[in-house]
Amino acid sequence: MPRRPRAGRAPISGVALVLALIVTLLTGTSATAATGTLNGIVSGPDGTPYGSFMVEVYEADGPDRWRLAASQTVWQSSTALPPGEFSLALPTGTYRACFRAPDEMWWEDVGQRCWSGGYDVWGATDIVLAEGGTTTVTPSLPLEARLRGRVVGAGGAGVSAYVAPYRRMPDGTWQWRGGEQSLADGTFVVPDLDPGTYRFCLLDVPREFLPECWEDVASLDDAQEVTVDPDTTSAIYFRVARRATISGSVTRPPASTGYVSVVAYRRQADRWQYTAADDVGGDGGYRIAGLDADTYRVCASGYDVVTACWRHGSQPAEARDIVLATSQQRTGIDLAPGPAGFVEGTLPEMYLGAQGYPNVTAWRRVGDDWEAVATGESVPVGVGNDWTYAVGSLPTGTYVVCVNHQEPEFVPAFPHTCNGGSPTPQGGEPFEVIAGATTTGIDIATGQAGEIRGRVNGATEPVRVDLYMPSGRLATTRTTDANGYYRFREIPSGSYFVGFHRETAASSLAAEWWRNRGDGGGLAGATPVPVDAAIVSGISATLDPGGTITGRLLDGSGDPVVGCQLRARAPDNALAVRRTVTDAEGYFAVGGLSTASYLVLVTRACSGAATGLYYDADSPTRTNPQVRDADPVAVVRGQTAPLAGDLVAATP
Structure with missing residues (x-):
């Protein structure tokens, strides 16, 4: 049966087979340095000389660290030496030497031997080379080893995962050396292991389980060391713990028949980000597995339901925290989304060029802003270029629908367009959506920009x-x-x-x-x-100079109020607002005004009242917190309109 390559080994090339002797000296020592000779005979597991092999010589590089000083590859087909023999000149010093089959001979079933009796540089003995002297060693390469075992989860059920061996390297690090996928029942056999010291970790573990290293630790640094002897089959077993889960039920509104899913969000980078999800089953149940110990929020959403989060709100930022410990099984996280509203319309004479599609988004008014709530499906109809669209998942509210050319060939065939012909939602024609009902006839005509x-x-x-x-x-x-x-x-x-x-x-x-x-x-x-x-x-x-309203602002004691902001605005807020601040004597001049009537407002920060104060000519202080009592000031562009008297920043 042909053998497979091991990690770190490659098939031999034709050029390499005809090379006579490859000697790589890494020391950079000058030609006049004192040297000694390391030679010997390398034998195989059966005691006969081994034809092709590698010699790697290491020298100390600090406490518990070794670095490669020299290496030599001997090919049986090209060396002038008898089978198994080698000779290597080195600067005088103390070394450790290891022997193995060349990387190109990946099919060989022999492992590494370090002189004498060890399987890595850590188990080797020192070799001292004296000036002009020769040290002879006779290492014997061992047979490879195997590792078997099983990966199981809770209750002893098998788990399929990748069992990865890491071998200790001379520099103190642990190097990945291939591995094997466990079967569905969790059993595995890792073949072709060089004898020596290893640590083993599980990779590609199913999401619902926690990855681990042997024995019951989370990282390679903390893993237990395993010594693998030649021509033996060692055994280890993994029992993986489940990650945390969130489960519960979703109660649909009576008319809901569409797809509904529950999404778990995790806070990362100052926002709630999608982590995992599960579809709601026919019985209304869901189970989100594979969660790390952390804080989560969950929301249920679907086409014919309004997004609902646990325990309140329609988005993760409004939901309640669910704190999970490692392997915790949190149950009873139940949700009850309400019925959704829908909007439908036509995209007449839709031109898309060579490719792309119309992407329709419903925007909902939230305060003074517009928020994208849901995207819809659009399809061509009839023999012309008309398309129809439908958007679901909408809560009751005020909406605008916009369409853009998604994935065009080069540039969009039409600009972002909202119903009413606006380039933005805030300029569109708003309409109402009622939960459980469909708003129709919201058509959007598009064309070139x-x-x-x-x-x-x-x-x-x-x-x-x-x-x-x-x-x-x-x-x-x-x-x-x-x-x-x-x-x-x-x-x-x-x-x-x-x-x-x-x-x-x-x-x-x-x-x-x-x-x-x-x-x-x-x-x-x-x-x-x-x-x-x-x-x-x-x-x-x-732009031309505007009109100006002038006056003075005093406090209740008759002293000037310095640095206070005042504003001039139209009674119906239809005009541009202009502002100014009082000077060191309390005087102010609000400029840039059009020919119109304005209200003068002393802002709350310096009004001396709980609210801002308006100019009221009939008040003893000429100020009043009630806008209904404010007196408009007539202004002509380019002229000055002084107030009738000083304003006092105190309620009458």
Whole structure:
């Protein structure tokens, strides 16, 4: 029966077979150094001279460490020496020598012998070479050994794992030397082992079990040493412990028939990351195995259910911790997801080029933000280019649906587009989803991308430029570069409005709309910008000085309030907000205002009240915490509007 190669050995090459004698001296000693000779006869297990072999000579390299000083490979087919003989000149000193079959002769069933009587350099005896002297050794190569055993889990059931031997090397490290996979019943035989000292570890252990090294330790550094004698079969046994598990049941809503899974999350890198999962069975049960000792959170999700986490929440960040010890079996982690809402629609005249597919995502409004909740399935229908889509797993809420070209051949055939024609969810047309019901007719028309670009003049600092939908919803923003330029790239075709410098700012420049329309006129006074799969340039603005509201802020004792922030905003929050801070005398000037009416607000940080204070001309302090009592201040762009008197930062 042919033998297989052992780890670290390679088949002999044709060139190597015709080499006469390969001698590699690693010492780098000068030609004039004093030398001695190490020679002898190497025999095989049967006592006859062994034809081809390797000689490896080691010298001490610190406590419990040896380094290779010289090596020689002798080939029977090419040496001029009698079979089994070798001769090696070395600098004078103390050495240890080991002998084995060449790596190329991997089929040989002989192991390593170190002079004299040892199987590795650690068990060898010192060889002293004197100047001009000869030391003769007669090592005999041993037969290889084997290791058998079994890997079992709880209850004695067999476990299939890879049994890996590690042999102690001269430098003190442990080197992997092949191995063998245990069978389904856990039994294994590791053949072709050089006699010597080993440590054994299990690799590729099934996920539900803990990997280990012999005997019952977690790492190679802590493993028990095993001495393997020549021509023997040693035996060791592994009993692997199970990792921790989380199990429980999932109670579905009455109409749920689809796929549901439970996912375990583990906190890593400051976020909850997917670790393992299990499908919910027909009986509602699940079991997530192979978990390390740590803290976990679990959530159940599926197409026709709303994601539910244990014991509350719909995402891992909101769930309750499950702390597991090593091998702990945590049961009773039950979940009850509610019925999901659904949204369906059409993607008319969908063009994808050579490849790719439309990827549809439902975004849910959470406070002032939009959060991606679920992706859907889309399929082509009919003989045209129309596609339909459906998204499930949606809790009750306000949504926008967006589509993008996934995996295009080169570049996307259409830009990211949301229902209503917006490039972003916040600019899309929101709609409601009710748990257990389907919202239909949410169609998204796509086409080639366009672009709006321009420049903002008159500002010395970067300015924000806003892109609005015809509905008045802000779709996205850009900030001008050092030269005042901006670009809205990859936007769907449609009609847009562009606003300039509408961010909250301490500025003397007024906000405006394209085309040279004051902020006070609102979106109704702005000029629309049509985009049709092309670049629309020249959408620029030159910012002008705005109007200013001036006044003074005092405390209840009549002293100036220094460094307090005040703001001017529209009663309906439709205008750009401008802010300023009081000077050393309590005076302030809020500039950058458009021709419109504004409310003046003393911010809570310095109002002396539990809330901010508004300008109220009828109040004794000319301040009032109630916005309904605030008095608007009429402002004309480019002019100053002083308040009727000083403001006092105290409630009336």
